[in-house]
Amino acid sequence: MRVGLGVTGGIAAYKAAELLRCLQEDGLEVQVIMTRAAREFVTPLTFEALSGHKVITDLFPSSAPGAGATAAEGNAQEKIQAEPNTESAIEHIAVAQSIEALVIAPATADVLAKMAHGLADDFLTTVYLATRAPVIVAPAMNINMWRHEATQANIAILRQRGVKIIEPESGYLACGMTGAGRLAAIENIARAVRETLGMRRDLENETLLVTAGPTYEPIDLVRHLSNRSSGKMGYALAEAARRRGARVLLVSGPTHLVPPQGVEVERVKTSDEMADAVLNRLATVSIVIMAAAVADYQPASVIQGKIKKNSRPLSLELKPTRDILAEIAERRQPRQLVVGFAAESDHLLENAAEKMRAKRTDLMVANDITQEGAGFDGDTNIITLLFPDGRAKSFEKMSKFQAANHVLDELVELRKTVAQTGIFTSPQS
Numbered sequence: 001m002r003v004g005l006g007v008t009g010g011i012a013a014y015k016a017a018e019l020l021r022c023l024q025e026d027g028l029e030v031q032v033i034m035t036r037a038a039r040e041f042v043t044p045l046t047f048e049a050l051s052g053h054k055v056i057t058d059l060f061p062s063s064a065p066g067a068g069a070t071a072a073e074g075n076a077q078e079k080i081q082a083e084p085n086t087e088s089a090i091e092h093i094a095v096a097q098s099i100e101a102l103v104i105a106p107a108t109a110d111v112l113a114k115m116a117h118g119l120a121d122d123f124l125t126t127v128y129l130a131t132r133a134p135v136i137v138a139p140a141m142n143i144n145m146w147r148h149e150a151t152q153a154n155i156a157i158l159r160q161r162g163v164k165i166i167e168p169e170s171g172y173l174a175c176g177m178t179g180a181g182r183l184a185a186i187e188n189i190a191r192a193v194r195e196t197l198g199m200r201r202d203l204e205n206e207t208l209l210v211t212a213g214p215t216y217e218p219i220d221l222v223r224h225l226s227n228r229s230s231g232k233m234g235y236a237l238a239e240a241a242r243r244r245g246a247r248v249l250l251v252s253g254p255t256h257l258v259p260p261q262g263v264e265v266e267r268v269k270t271s272d273e274m275a276d277a278v279l280n281r282l283a284t285v286s287i288v289i290m291a292a293a294v295a296d297y298q299p300a301s302v303i304q305g306k307i308k309k310n311s312r313p314l315s316l317e318l319k320p321t322r323d324i325l326a327e328i329a330e331r332r333q334p335r336q337l338v339v340g341f342a343a344e345s346d347h348l349l350e351n352a353a354e355k356m357r358a359k360r361t362d363l364m365v366a367n368d369i370t371q372e373g374a375g376f377d378g379d380t381n382i383i384t385l386l387f388p389d390g391r392a393k394s395f396e397k398m399s400k401f402q403a404a405n406h407v408l409d410e411l412v413e414l415r416k417t418v419a420q421t422g423i424f425t426s427p428q429s
């Protein structure tokens with residue numbers, strides 16, 4: 001989802017960088033729009049670097065000196081827009097139509113007045129008039145400016161039109177006075193955006209440990225046994241859980257994926273390292289999701305140096321790796337929830353149900369890796385969720401991110417059951 005973040009010319013403009021990070025952690029793509037005055041306080045570069053997008057600063061692409069701007073303004077303009085605005089001449093309409101919400105933080109007394117009276121003399125106020133998306137404003141200003149009848153009348157007009165106002169807080173103000181006017185806490189503004197967009201925060205009290213990717217089991221100095229797991233399912237789970245408010249620890253086998261924002265990552269290579277990483281953290285987490293494709297076997301001994309090629313056949317002796325789910329089953333605490341994954345090529349449901357019984361998980365995510373669009377590598381999955389009471393829920397092919405949210409939905413339900421009854425549905429309790 002894409003949101004517009006309007007930054008206007010107040011002392012609190014620097015705090016918008018923190019808000020941007022918060023919104024990104026919630027998985028939102030953020031298009032920053034700055035007023036001319038805002039650029040006196042923070043450079044667009046800050047927001048550009050953080051958001052990964054060009055910051056929109058002007059309504060007109062070629063406001064060169066002489067074209068209504070002073071020479072000084074023109075120079076400043078050139079510096080800011082080193083790259084000319086080559087987007088559509090009606091970019092403000094495109095932005096207005098592409099965003100799911102417009103949040104203006106901090107909002108100056110000036111921008112509130114313009115919004116209340118329909119002035120549209122810069123990019124931000126033009127987008128405000130052109131968008132049908134919900135609008136949230138977080139004013140910040142000197143206490144007298146905030147209390148002024150004009151500002152309060154403007155706030156009343158905006159409120160009456162459905163604009164959500166995040167009231168400023170009281171406290172010490174930059175102008176040296178104390179009272180109402182300080183920008184609301186960033187978390188409160190971010191929460192208002194989430195609520196407006198209907199985003200869930202139902203995992204806020206959970207700490208999830210998610211494993212992802214393959215493992216490498218060394219054969220010699222340069223070779224290893226592995227599998228085709230990309231890590232995408234585990235990374236999708238980590239990202240979805242983070243967006244839903246959980247603290248997430250991601251134990252990742254070797255992958256090229258970029259970890260989601262706000263997730264703590266521990267990188268491992270071998271199944272032994274993965275087992276250690278998971279079991280060392282087990283006591284500190286409330287939910288474990290074992291989405292990694294941990295090797296079942298590893299070479300019985302690692303050969304020193306590099307095996308030389310010759311014409312004779314070569315046999316490798318393999319031994320089973322540590323069974324991480326079984327070790328979790330031994331050590332888990334009463335309130336912990338455990339989810340396993342079963343990637344099968346035959347007798348999917350029987351094998352997955354057997355694994356769930358043996359490993360005493362609260363949920364088993366089964367996927368038939370022979371099906372097109374399921375299992376390793378791809379961006380999609382076809383999952384069946386198995387429950388210890390014998391229920392099974394099958395889903396159509398969907399993105400791994402959507403599949404991740406279905407798994408998390410079940411965990412939220414399971415947590416409610418545990419909270420109400422004090423017991424798990426799984427056999428180990």
Ligand SMILES: Cc1cc2nc3c(=O)[nH]c(=O)nc-3n(C[C@H](O)[C@H](O)[C@H](O)COP(=O)(O)O)c2cc1C
Nearest residue numbers: 008009010011035037038108109110111140141142
């Ligand atoms: C140092 C300084 C700090 C300011 N801080 C604020 C502020 O916190 N809130 C506010 O409403 N205006 C503040 N102003 C006034 C605005 O910058 C001014 O009204 C400007 O025209 C706002 O433009 P904009 O709404 O297009 O961003 C400040 C001005 C200066 C010079």
